[in-house]
Amino acid sequence: MDTDDSVVLPSSTVSGLSLSLHPLPILNISEHLTRLKLQSNSNSPFDSWVALLGTQNGRDVEIVNTFELAVEADGELVDHGFLVSRRDQYKQVFPSLEFIGWYTVAQRPTARHIALHEQFTGYCSTPLLLLLQPSISLAASSDVNAQNLPFKAYEPSIELRERKSRSVYIEVPYTVETGEAERIAVDWTARGGGSGTSLESHLQTQRAAVKMLHERIMLLVKYVSDVVAEQKPKDHSVLRSLSALIASLPATENIAFRKEFETEYEDVQLTAFLSSLTKSANILNDLVDKHIVVTSSGSGERAPGGPRRRGMGMGMNRGGDWDRH
Known part of the structure; x- marks a missing residue:
């Protein structure tokens, strides 16, 4: 297998893509990275995969939104069922959005990213790779543009060398595209929400x-x-x-205060217990209804008067079965 440095073509190789990155994916990715760093209590890069949603018209691509991906136990396989489910949920609200790539945290694409890339080709023929490079310091400049952000975008491609083909990545320049509604949202977030x-x-x-x-x-x-x-x-x-x-x-050993506190604490615990009990009773009620429907359908018999809803009580009929009333 090729070394890690050889999976990216030289910067002289120009990609034909016109890529636009919206502020919402940038905010989502930054929040995702910060949350995982706090959860893992580590500043080192780690594996985190996020799906990129957007639109593509020919060679014009826009990254509009993102959602986190679930991985299998070994951490090397994507949970495809979860990916399809979340993608379809987004399409119900935003029909124009398609899966166009994925994002992770790394300094540069490696041979491992090439292998992981194959898992996404079933959803997009050429899924883009967006890398977040948190260790890159931002250039101090009054002209804020896409190149000031610690992001790199790559397009998969095939390179022919010595009559052999291999998968490589081509860096794609991008611009930050924003609309009026996004400007308002970003400004609101920058001011502290x-x-x-x-x-x-x-x-x-x-x-x-x-x-x-x-x-x-x-x-x-x-x-x-x-x-x-x-x-x-x-x-x-x-x-x-x-x-x-x-x-x-109030006295340190205030008996009245202690009793009132314990009473309120017990009321809260009892409310939570009753809520859980009500939910369990509802699930059991649905299970009993489904069981009766299945058994009555299998026997071909129907209780007199048609189906009956389960009430608050249950009794035993002459046949020895439980009758609902």
């Missing part, structure tokens, strides 16, 4: 207030300890204020 910034500011304020309260309480505790140890003189006005403050607080 509306209430996200205000919530963060509120939480920071609360944290600072709690920290200050803790410091002042510790100062009062130290003062009382020093007074008890006769290291500081007594200030009766301060001690009276402390006594009034303590009297206004």
Whole structure:
């Protein structure tokens, strides 16, 4: 097998594709990478596969949306059932979108990507490969364009060398295409998602207030300890204020508070239990209905009065079977 560096043709080889990348896939990929890095607690690149959805008209391709792919236990095979299901769900809402490629995290395409590429050829004859290269530093420039982003797009191709053919990748230049609605959404996200910034500011304020309260309480505790140890003189006005403050607080062993807390906790747990029990009863009800339909169809008999819905109770008829009523 060829080495990793040999699967990409030199930059002098020009691709005939005209590729446009929309902001939504960029946001989805960035969020996906950040979430997986936090879950794995690692900064090193890892395997993560995402399907690219878009439109293709001749050699004009647009990447419009993405969705995450599920992999099999060995981590080398795509869950094709999940891929087809999610693709069809998207097509119900966006009929024009097709599967046009996949994305992963890597510095450059390797022979392994060529092997993985074969799993997607059943959904697209030439699926594109989009690589996220998080280690690439962005160039400091006032002119923001596609080349400032840590993304590389590649088109699969066939190279003939010494009368032998092999699969290779050709780098595809791309542009960032955006509409008015996408500009508004990106600007809203960049500003913190509306209430996200205000919530963060509120939480920071609360944290600072709690920290200050803790410091002042510790100062009062130290003062009382020093007074008890006769290291500081007594200030009766301060001690009276402390006594009034303590009297206004609920007792540490407040039995009424504890009982109220336990009651509310038990109510919440009981509500969750009843919800689970109701769901289980509903599933059992459907199972019983299906069982009765199957058994009545198999015997060719029909209960007098036609089919009957299951009620809240069950009784036994003369034949010894359970009758619903």
